[in-house]
Amino acid sequence: RVLKRMDVPPPSSILNPLHHEEITLFGPGPTNTAPRVCHASSLQTFGIFNPPMVDLMKEVQEGLRYLFQTKNELTYAVNASGMAGMETALTNLLEPKDRLMSLTNGCWGGIAAEVGERCGAIVTKLEHPPGVPFSSDEVEKALKEHKPHVLYVAQSESSTGLLQPVEKLGSICHQNNCLLVVDTVASLGAAPFFMDRWEVDVVYSATQKAISCQTGLAPISFSSRAREKIASRKTKVQSYVFDVNKNMVQWGVDGVAKKYHHTYSSTLLLSLREALSMIAAEGLEQMWKRHSENTKRLCNGIEELGLELFIKDPAYRLPTVTAICIPEGVESPGSLNAYCMEKHKVEFGAALPPLVGKVWRIGIMGYNSTEWHTNKALSVFKDGLLHIGYTPK
Ligand code: PMP
DSSP: OOOOOOOOOOOHHSSSSSOOOOOESSSOOOOOOOOOHHHTTSSSSOTTTHHHHHHHHHHHHHHHHHTOOOOOOOEEESSHHHHHHHHHHHHOOOOTTOOOEEEEHHHHHHHHHHHHHHHHHOOEEEEOOOOOOOOOOHHHHHHHHHHHHHEEEESEEEEEEEEEETTHHHHHHHTTTTTEEEOTTTTTTTTTOTTTTTSSEEOOOOOOOTOSSSSSEEEEOHHHHHHHHHHSSSSOOOTTOOOHHHHHTTTTTOOOOOOOSSOHHHHHHHHHHHHHHHHHHOOHHHHHHHHHHHHHHHHHHHHHTTTTSOOOOOOBBOOSSSEEETTTTOOTTHHHHHHHHHOEEEEOOOOOOOSSTEEEEEEOGGGGSSSHHHHHHHHHHHHHHHHOOOOOO
16 A cells, blocks of 8 residues: 655655856855866766776875875875864874863864864863964973873964964974874865975865865875874774774775775765866966965955955965954944845855954865956955945055
């Protein structure tokens, strides 16, 4: 007997044809996906170990080694967004009672501290006011005092627009028996990063920013020191999905026979392969230059409007996300964002804690890091300012 009456009928909203409206993304990420990458994602799905999927995973690993500038064998993409990269890094490195130090000068250090607490780690936050970078000397002093097993730092503090220098931290950590985890979610592909040269132990990123791919994968890489720490764990990694020991078998790391752990999205891997191919063809040096030039163009344009940038020293500005101080007298800054969306189909970023109500954020990155997009962002932003009653200089 066919059951006729459904408890929940098919919703009319879903029966309607898909309506897709294109929005220009000038927020802190995601940014718009490169059209070539969109085409790759329209291709047919592969089975988990189909020969083309095996080749695809290998090519993605090779492309990621170029992007991270590493020879690390354990380099792959976690099957979820940037936060899953953070969870994978910290849940695998930390055992209960291990010590984590989190450099906190914006929102991401606080989030990493919470992930560390959930692993049962003893967490110390080294804190600075938002947007103030850490010097290697003070980090060294804090490592000697607190003796953490793991140090977390965001190269890209996207809540404030700060580019935190990280090149000296690896050797300082290693002199103090500590492992270095670097978050490059909003900087990889846009700012110089050399995993091996800078002695970074774990780095992770996300695909939806300077990499110009869709959201949904978190590239990650582990040094041999990080692998030794994981191999010497006395307790199981608390997450099943993000357990590196299981992920590395599915990726065939060290030439082992691949085994099923969970289903990776072949669609997203096709996209990422295409994005990595575009990056390899352009060359990282050129990508870094392009991002730096367009963000400078944006910053100059913002200052010409009479507004102040949150990060005062240009040497510490992220080449992706720029935070702009909301001038005194602007009562509802969010109405600028709402107007630009409604009138121009343009997204600008709102602030994250601790800067809510203090900054707007504009992201120019990946496929959108061009002179044309930067000029468009500036002219739409200026129109938004006029709309909220602020007269630009
Ligand atoms: N770290 C940083 C520095 C970020 O900018 C973001 C995303 N804005 C994340 C982590 C989290 O990534 P996702 O939103 O892709 O999970």
